[in-house]
Amino acid sequence: MAAERRFPDGFLWGCATAAHQVEGGNHGSDWWQFEQRGGILTGDSADPACDMYHRFRDDFALLRRLRNNAHRLSIEWARVEPRPGEFDPAEIQHYRDVLTALRDEGMAPLVTLHHFSSPTWFSDRGGWAASGAPRAWLPFVRRVAVELGDLVALWCTLNEPSIYAYQGWLGGEFPPGRRGDVRGLIRVLANLRRAHEAAYRELGRLTPGVPVGIAQHRWLMLPATSRLRDRFAASTAGFFMDRWPVGWGRWGRVVEAPADYVGLNHYSGSLVAFDIRRPAEGFTRRFNPPGLPVTDFGWAVEPRWLRTCLDELRPLGRPIYVTENGMAVAADARRVQFLPAALEQVWEAIRDGADVRGYFHWSSHDNFEWAHGYSMRFGLVAVDLATQERTVKPSGWLYARIAEANALPAGD
């Protein structure tokens, strides 16, 4: 039987959410507009989602009972700045109340400043593809820093810039729903890079001492065989998922952007084989490793991949937070198996020298999974959409035991 595996003192145990996915009533955002245009594949509505805009106090009290000592959430730009340059004092006060409630519960707030949703006044002007986009976002960043910075433990500038750009401009699953717009994609990535760098500087100036990072998605692309052409296919498939333009003709890794810590969002990966018949997919065929279980999303489950991702980040020499990790399964028994297995990988990465300071499970509550509506359940807590009643799942209680012990139980 394995000995108890303890995490470092002060390790952050939390869950991650995004405003549009949990709050409800976010009518000023491009996601709401996208929903009205029929963009949600399931026909579900993000209003009222989990109604957390109104229920945050009870929800935070519940997460505290689940021994969370931190929480990741995003501040909704469309609420705080409903018209360009016009800030809504009532919404700023609302988020002060939210962050104060977290502090009162003893949970450290990790605050994301852009998690996939933008105000319609911004998206109507071309959104992140338009020149001047970073300049349009920065007043919001500054205002939030000045008004809320004293309550924030960690800043996260952007959530998953690569996924955001791909889904919005190549795959069409996110607003603005463009497909195959490679030039748009590159403009978006270039603007997000500039926006992150400027926000990093501004936050450092306005809230010195509050670490600033970025949350980047890592979908592992593994060569299907050891053949050179498959290894080449896997590395090119990964290239554009992990990089953004950093200057004329140069692409740099997102995780190497200036930051005080790096945030890792990891869920799954694919095997990649070279395939001459698929020019549209970059001459690659991507598939799940045979034999691995898959989630309701069809994503392969392999907890050891989390370790691979953490090991990749170690040479950066920066603190690491797992800013998202989890699985979409209606059958919670599978999450109960997965959770300690994933956390064991985090523990091993720390043992081998990775400076991992916290883990944020995606997600606290079953919520609005973007274009897939409520069909994908990632939560430790179930939400009855008709009554808004919350029920802690067995995985939620398990997470509580681990967080309270700050350790994985012996023998698990």
Ligand code: FCB
């Ligand atoms: C990530 C997003 C998050 C959630 C999970 C399942 O890409 O950051 O909002 O949708 O996937």
